[in-house]
Amino acid sequence: MMISYKKKKYPKILIAVFIALLFFLILNFFSQGIKNVFYSISSPFQKIFWQIGQKSSNFFTPFLMIGKLKTESAELNIKNQQLLSELFLLEELKLENQTLREALDTDLQKDFKFITAEVISKDASKDSILINKGSEDGISKDMPVINQQKVLFGNISDVYKNFSRITLISDKIFVFDVKTQNETLGIIKGNGNLNLRLDLIIRDADLKEGDVLITSSLAGSFPKNLLVGKALKIIKEDTKTFQTAIVEPFFDIKNTDILFVITNFKN
Amino acid sequence: MFYKPLILIVFFYFISLIQNSFLVHFSIFGVIPNLVLILVCLFIFFEKTQTYYGLVSAVIGGFFLDIFSGSFIGISTLSLIIIYFLIKEILCHLKDIPSKYLFLYFIIVLIFTMLFYELFFGLSSIFLNHSFPIYFGVCAFLVRIIYNLIIGLVFFYIFKRILIVKK
Numbered sequence: 001m002m003i004s005y006k007k008k009k010y011p012k013i014l015i016a017v018f019i020a021l022l023f024f025l026i027l028n029f030f031s032q033g034i035k036n037v038f039y040s041i042s043s044p045f046q047k048i049f050w051q052i053g054q055k056s057s058n059f060f061t062p063f064l065m066i067g068k069l070k071t072e073s074a075e076l077n078i079k080n081q082q083l084l085s086e087l088f089l090l091e092e093l094k095l096e097n098q099t100l101r102e103a104l105d106t107d108l109q110k111d112f113k114f115i116t117a118e119v120i121s122k123d124a125s126k127d128s129i130l131i132n133k134g135s136e137d138g139i140s141k142d143m144p145v146i147n148q149q150k151v152l153f154g155n156i157s158d159v160y161k162n163f164s165r166i167t168l169i170s171d172k173i174f175v176f177d178v179k180t181q182n183e184t185l186g187i188i189k190g191n192g193n194l195n196l197r198l199d200l201i202i203r204d205a206d207l208k209e210g211d212v213l214i215t216s217s218l219a220g221s222f223p224k225n226l227l228v229g230k231a232l233k234i235i236k237e238d239t240k241t242f243q244t245a246i247v248e249p250f251f252d253i254k255n256t257d258i259l260f261v262i263t264n265f266k267n
Numbered sequence: 268m269f270y271k272p273l274i275l276i277v278f279f280y281f282i283s284l285i286q287n288s289f290l291v292h293f294s295i296f297g298v299i300p301n302l303v304l305i306l307v308c309l310f311i312f313f314e315k316t317q318t319y320y321g322l323v324s325a326v327i328g329g330f331f332l333d334i335f336s337g338s339f340i341g342i343s344t345l346s347l348i349i350i351y352f353l354i355k356e357i358l359c360h361l362k363d364i365p366s367k368y369l370f371l372y373f374i375i376v377l378i379f380t381m382l383f384y385e386l387f388f389g390l391s392s393i394f395l396n397h398s399f400p401i402y403f404g405v406c407a408f409l410v411r412i413i414y415n416l417i418i419g420l421v422f423f424y425i426f427k428r429i430l431i432v433k434k
Contacts, residue, residue, distance in 0.1 A: 031339070042284055045288075
């Protein structure tokens with residue numbers, strides 16, 4: 001097979017292209033309505049594709065992870081022995097933790113009103129997802145979005161009549177304050193591609209790998225005590241005043257169907 | 268004659284749905300392959316001299332990319348139209364491409380398409396949304412290129428086979 005390319009003449013085509021382009025630019029004035037119509041038509045298909053994708057990725061993941069799982073299994077065996085000895089100590093802490101957790105639960109339910117929404121798609125080129133509730137359901141811009149476990153996902157960035165777009169906290173536009181269990185304050189920055197980075201942690205602060213990060217109420221961007229992520233790798237340099245860390249976010253797009261939009265939080 | 272663009276509209280519509288709802292679950296390091304971009308690139312690459320299906324697919328594909336993203340309508344469309352003319356300009360300088368090296372040319376065209384699209388999309392995001400797009404990290408960008416290339420090569424051989432069968 002041989003493909004030959006000859007130079008074409010484009011005058012008519014160019015005019016058509018510019019008319020089309022002008023048409024698309026005009027469409028932007030009605031983009032909310034147009035997108036809402038497209039999402040309404042597409043949402044039944046998108047739900048099906050979302051569920052098929054979720055099921056097939058759950059099916060393939062163990063095969064793809066087999067090598068990693070073997071190494072992890074060996075490491076876990078060693079860790080298991082260490083953990084058994086620590087179990088006794090933790091039993092005492094468990095009771096205390098449970099009490100605190102219950103207090104946290106009642107607080108959130110008392111303080112916030114939620115709208116339940118289903119995830120139907122994710123933008124391929126940005127860290128944003130689409131949910132099937134919109135302005136008609138009482139959703140408006142900047143409302144925080146969490147899941148059942150109070151894991152923070154992001155906030156509402158675009159609202160259509162029946163749909164809304166959530167910008168995930170991993171998007172580059174996000175910067176907000178967090179704290180660790182031992183009240184060390186820092187800033188979370190969206191790093192793109194579902195990654196987070198912890199910054200502005202004072203050099204002397206006791207930050208360890210595995211530390212859980214939750215939202216603080218200092219800047220008031222999000223409700224306090226929402227789960228954000230876990231510190232994976234601490235970066236501490238002698239020349240820098242602050243330490244940083246790579247953070248593993250708690251939100252998991254692949255295994256999420258239902259989200260909760262907090263409707264009565266004012267930042 | 269008019270049924271072909273209609274088929275392309277339905278085809279790219281479902282490809283966009285698959286990209287945004289199905290392929291999300293197969294992301295690698297948070298990277299989702301841009302199936303629409305790959306297919307538009309293939310349509311341009313295999314476009315015959317007297318047809319404009321490459322251009323039509325660039326407009327349709329770009330439109331659906333715009334619709335299913337949070338960005339302004341027209342950004343992806345404009346970038347794909349520019350890509351169409353640039354690729355055509357490059358390809359006509361290459362004259363006849365022997366079948367043996369066809370996939371090598373396609374790899375170059377696809378990498379060029381991705382670089383241009385992401386640069387265009389990135390710059391427009393900075394100007395219109397005042398935000399940096401997600402793919403400015405080198406690592407993530409490389410993953411994006413490799414992942415798209417793998418998917419692109421699979422579809423390249425499917426396209427090639429279809430064209431050979433047609434002949």
